[in-house]
Amino acid sequence: MSADPFQDFFQACQDLLSAQVEVPPEAALTVPPRREFGDLSSNVAFVLAKPLRRAPRQIAQELVAKIDPSTSPLVAKAEVAGAGYINFYMDYEAFAAHALETIRAEGAAYGTSEPEKRLRVLVEHTSVNPNKEWHIGHARNCVLGDVIARLYRHAGHEVEVQNYIDDTGKQATDSLYALRYFQPEPQPETKYDHFVGEHYVRLHRILGREEDARAELKALEGQPLEGEDAAKAEVLRAELAQIAEVKAGIVELMHHVEHGEYVQDICRVLDAQLQTAWSLGASYDLLSWEGDIVRSGLFQEAMDKIKGSPYVYVAESGPKAGCLVMNMTDFWEGGKATEDDVLEKVLVRSNGIPTYEGKDIAYQMWKFGLLENDVRFRLYTVQPDGRELRTTWREGEARRRPKVDVVINVIGAPQSYAQAVVYTAMRVTGHEEEYRNSRHLAYGMVYLPSGSMSGRKGIGISADEVLQSTVDEAYERVKAKRAAELPEDEMRRIAEAVGRSAVRYFMVQFNPSKDVLFEIDQVLSLDGNTSSYLQYANVRTESLMRKAADEGLDMAAIWQEAGSLQLSELADEEKDLVSALARYPGVIARALAALAPNILTDYAFELAGLFTQFYHKCAVLKAETPELVRRRLALSRATNQVFMNTFGILGLDKLDVM
RNA sequence: GCCCCUGUAGCUCAGUGGACAAGAGCAACUGCCUUCUAAGCAGUGGGUCGCAGGUUCGAAUCCUGCCAGGGGUACCA
Incomplete structure (x- = not known):
């Protein structure tokens, strides 16, 4: 048995199958869509049907007849279903004991086995x-x-x-130049990056006019100028002169910036x-x-x-003459490239400036x-x-x-x-x-619903603004609900935690490769699939444990013997919860392999939903027997542990009250 | 032109190791707070999984072709 309970069950099923037949690697052992189909389902009979030239269902039946689940403590039975699936059912009593004991023993480390190699x-x-x-x-x-x-x-x-x-880049230089150029009054009440950004945008409003001003002037100069047109042309010439001055100034400043003369200003x-x-x-x-x-x-x-590489050389002729180029043709795997010139990449320009x-x-x-x-x-x-x-x-x-x-x-x-x-x-x-x-x-x-953001044009929503709005919204919520019982600073603290977590959750809840449409209301709602739901579910675990202590129950002792509690006849909600808790290590592994935090947020949301269902359907402190109370407290404690570990990775704040 | 990413319910998204009835949240509608926190629960309605072929016992998922949106493809920054 390992520290990954679900993997142990998986392995047990796998072993039962391999003991009877050579399982082809393409055969899958997966979680079936509905609980009537058991806890893991194998399609091996379908895969074997072709080479054996026999019906899948027949193969499945023969295999199941030979499989002896009693040799494996975690497996209750195996059955044939549908056209030839082999469905494995857990021995939930044994499995729950193993899962709870693992979560207790592993604690904060639950979810990760020692890596083969520490990277x-x-x-x-x-x-x-x-x-x-x-x-x-x-x-x-x-x-x-x-x-x-x-x-x-x-x-x-x-x-x-x-x-x-x-x-040493252009953006930093532009901002530094904007401050010198406009010499704005300091605004101590404005956060400094916002203050600088404002003038950066202002500078780009001037620079952005270049093309239009040139075109307008050209249109005017086609004819003899008099009256209004002459005045207008004068304004345009002045505008272009100003743009030229700014551009020259930026180039001049760039030399100093490149030598690190403005590090202090950039630090600000x-x-x-x-x-x-x-x-x-x-x-x-x-x-x-x-x-x-x-x-x-x-x-x-x-x-x-x-x-030193033979593939890197100074181009002698062609459009890249004088540049240090790298020929990637023999190494390129970044998509099917057909045009050779894409694969000859300039590293240092002919003027000596690197790309x-x-x-x-x-x-x-x-x-x-x-x-x-x-x-x-x-x-x-x-x-x-x-x-x-x-x-x-x-x-x-x-x-x-x-x-x-x-x-x-x-x-x-x-x-x-x-x-x-x-x-x-x-x-x-x-x-x-x-x-x-x-x-x-x-x-x-x-x-944004209005389109894409542009730093230069100053179009977009700042992260600070979003965070502040979300915290404000959370404050309104907690105040409306708990003003009578909680002190002001406590409500502020909760609002901070809820707001920060909501923004973080939103940022990672989607597949990273996808573009995200940012609708502020979706973050502000704090309902449904948001971090608040997770925090709320966890608050319930906290609340149960607090109340248990109030009633004189020794929570630490209950948790200590989690694996040996009375775990027979689990309700469906308890089974689902145990199963989800046990799947956590696999989720971590998948999220890591795919570099996809949304796999973890999805799981956390599902776990929170299962715990909430358990909470609604199964009385914990008011359960019928003392044994049942202890068991359900242990389940709550285990859920709390997995939440803690999940929150730690997602960087969500844990709360006791909300 | 070529390359990459994306296309699933009115909206925002899971599901893309093939599997027996397509999932969630929001929005809409119906119920549920003297009962462990209603930021909650239970339920209803809502989908030609971009389109067309193909492979297979089986395709949202794999292959091919198309359509749509975004991005990239400079000695740009």
């Missing part, structure tokens, strides 16, 4: 340009990455979370953005600044290394520990959850990098091609293993 995993997420406030799409990235990191940690792996700071924006991350319950281990990676010589070393892919290749090589040089780093701050946050820095300790096994980059789906280029560079340089262990968690965009 070092590097998760990069967030990586938002430090130039304006986050919108909800950034929040999706952050929460997805945070949950993936927590999943790996829960599974016993060693995780480092990095947040890449593009401090970054710090405001980090507040958003922390209020969403996320944290990081390292801030990786692009400027530091370039200045520390990592980029140069990576390019020198990659130049994004070029820089990202260096970063990826550094992540895997493939470079000799290293950045220096220092402590940046201690985060609200107590985790230390480090940052790369121009001076300080040298960072001794351990070998990393897996690199997961949480980056939007539009960057799929660029990511494929970066990973392909690993195999081009002979690092096949690193190539295979590079994973792009490509997530879909977040859209």
Whole structure:
């Protein structure tokens, strides 16, 4: 017996079958659609029908006749059903004992067996340009990455979370320039990233006029100008002159930014953005600044290394003459490519400036520990959850990098091609293993009912706003319900927990690959399939245990003997609950393998529903016999344990009252 | 043009290791709070699983072709 009760039942059924017949690998043992069909169902008879040239039902009947369930404590019986399914039924009494005992013994570790190999995993997420406030799409990235990191940690792996700071890019420069250009009055009451973002958008309103102004002027200049037209042309010329001035100013400023002269200013924006991350319950281990990676010589070393490959060379002619290019033709797996030029990727332009892919290749090589040089780093701050946050820095300790096994980059789906280029560079340089262990968690965009968001135009909903609205809504709810019994600060605390959790849940409840339509009402409702439902179900487990203690029952003692309680004649609701609790480890494994947190949210919602049904149908504290009370308290305690573990991974807040 | 992702109920989404009657939440409608918290429960109505072929005992799921939406495909950032 293992720490995965459902897997044990699965294995038991599998063994019973294999003892009678060689089970082909394509035969499946799956959970049937309805409980009348048992707890696991095998289609092996269908698969064997063809090679044996016999009817599936006949094969199934012969197999079932030979199977002896009494040799397996968890299996009650096997039956033939339908056209030839072999349905296995659990011995629920034995199974419930095993499940409860496992959950009790494993506790916070329940759900994850010791990994065969403890991996070092590097998760990069967030990586938002430090130039304006986050919108909800950034929040999706952050929460997805945070949950993936927590999943790996829960599974016993060693995780480092990095947040890449593009401090030398155009966006950061634009914002810095906007502040110099407009010289706005400081607004201490406005969160700094919002303040800067406002002026960034203002700057782009000016720049965005260029094309139109040019066209309008051209239309006017076709004829002799007089009166109103002459004045209008003058205005347009002035506008274009202003645009030219701004653009020149940005280019000039860019040189200074690239030399790291404005790190302090960028930190101010970054710090405001980090507040958003922390209020969403996320944290990081390292801030990786692009400027530091370039200045520390990592980029140069990576390019020198990659130049050693026969597939990397300076193009001598053609449109890419003078560029350092990488020919990926022999290595490309990122989709069926037919046009050769797509596969000849520029890494360094003819003017010596690297492309994004070029820089990202260096970063990826550094992540895997493939470079000799290293950045220096220092402590940046201690985060609200107590985790230390480090940052790369121009001076300080040298960072001794351990070998990393897996690199997961949480980056939007539009960057799929660029990511494929970066990973392909690993195999081009002979690092096949690193190539295979590079994973792009490509997530879909977040859209508003009004269309897509645009950072430049300032269209979108900020993550801070969404969070605040949700907390406000939760506050109204808790106040309407509990104003009489709870103090103000307690209601505030609950509202924070409910609001934060609701936003997090929304961000990961969909398949990552899908685009998400963000409707604020769906988050604000706090009804139905939301984190509130899970929190509410868990509050009920808490409440039951509290009341049990009030009635003089020794909860700890009951839980201690969970596996040896009276577990016969379980009600259907109890069976369903036990079965769901036992399936938790498998859910974790699937979510991890697929990098899909929505597998876990789906499960958690189902579990909450099953517990709620149990709660409504089966009296716990008021059950008919003391034995029944103890059993149902143990089931509640077990559910509470699985909720705790699930909440830990999803980063949802546990509540005692709501 | 080529490549990738997506198309399931009015809306938002699960299900894509093939399996015996397509699921959930929201919205609509009907009931249920002196009874372990009604952010809840029970129930009703609502679907040619984008379309057309194919493979199979069996297809929302696999294959082919089409249609629709989004993204990518630059020495852009």
